[in-house]
Amino acid sequence: MPTTLTDVFRGHPIHLPHSHQPDFTALRELPDSYTWTPKDDILFAAAPSPPPATGETIPLIDLNHPDAANQIGLACKTWGAFQIANHGVPLELLQDIEFLTSSLFRLPVQRKLKAARSETGVTGYGVARIASFFNKQMWSEGFTISGSPLNDFRKLWPQLHLNYCDIVEEYEEQMRKLASKLMWLALNSIGVSEEDVKWARLNSDFNWAQAALQLNHYPVCPQPDQAMGLAAHTDSTLLTLLYQNNTAGLQVFRDDLGWVTVPPVPGSLVVNVGDLFHILSNGLFKSVLHRARVNQTRSRFSVAFLWGPQSDIRISSVPKLVSPVESPLYQSVTWAEYLKIKATHFNKALSMIRNH
Ligand SMILES: O=C(O)CCC(=O)C(=O)O
């Protein structure tokens, strides 16, 4: 039996200082514990910056375009992120998952706490896993699904849980197919074939992968400029597929441009390169540093599909991407090992396994 994500996190509990969510709607002013200053967000060396004057942002790629693969490859190299249109996921399903997410977070706090994530658990309702690395609290609440959500959903919706489970199952299946397709488009664009990465068992049978679904809610905030929805991080995935409702908040970082907002494009999905794809591509693809801001008038929902390889397979740089006179940029790791390193060292995880 391969290690599951649940096993990994059970062995690496995250002790959060604040396990109970406040009632965000009751707060008229930002409490001190939610007020961020630049020194509270310095784990990644991302210099504070004004938004780019050019309005430049990550590309929106039409998957039906004949040149889509090259555009995806280029976006993975320059941004580590892009949006996709014509991805084939039915609009209705996106609407369903948005409805599920908004319904979940609109439940009374007491009901949500019935499905609270335990200290050693992965799944359920709670604050972001990365919260333990920061002194300040984030203006958001989350719900993590890994494996069947049936038990948790039954506690949330005694009547409707089966309908909601069906939506999650269908959504995850569509996301798996799409993530696999995008990964191959990106790899093929840099000359890597299925044969070149046979050892990573990333074959086109998309059932091999593991994944989690992270639902996020960023409530309306009385002082958004001083609050942080989700602090800067990179994802520990191969790829993350993110659906956002029609409210801006996601920002990606680029060394030359600073923090750049990703405008919601109705019906499209955001794709992030995660740390494992960065490792696999020997650093050619960037794992994108990103965060979520909040605003004063509209609440924001997002659904992140966190996708990675079979958790016990060693991932290392594709040999043909490594120069014969150099060693690969990173030591090989399994996803399970990497998640443990990330749970301990967070922003330093990649440098811990970098070859010098
Ligand atoms: O809400 C967003 O836009 C970002 C969510 C995210 O980065 C995550 O869940 O890992």
Ligand SMILES: [Fe+2]
């Ligand atoms: Fe993320």
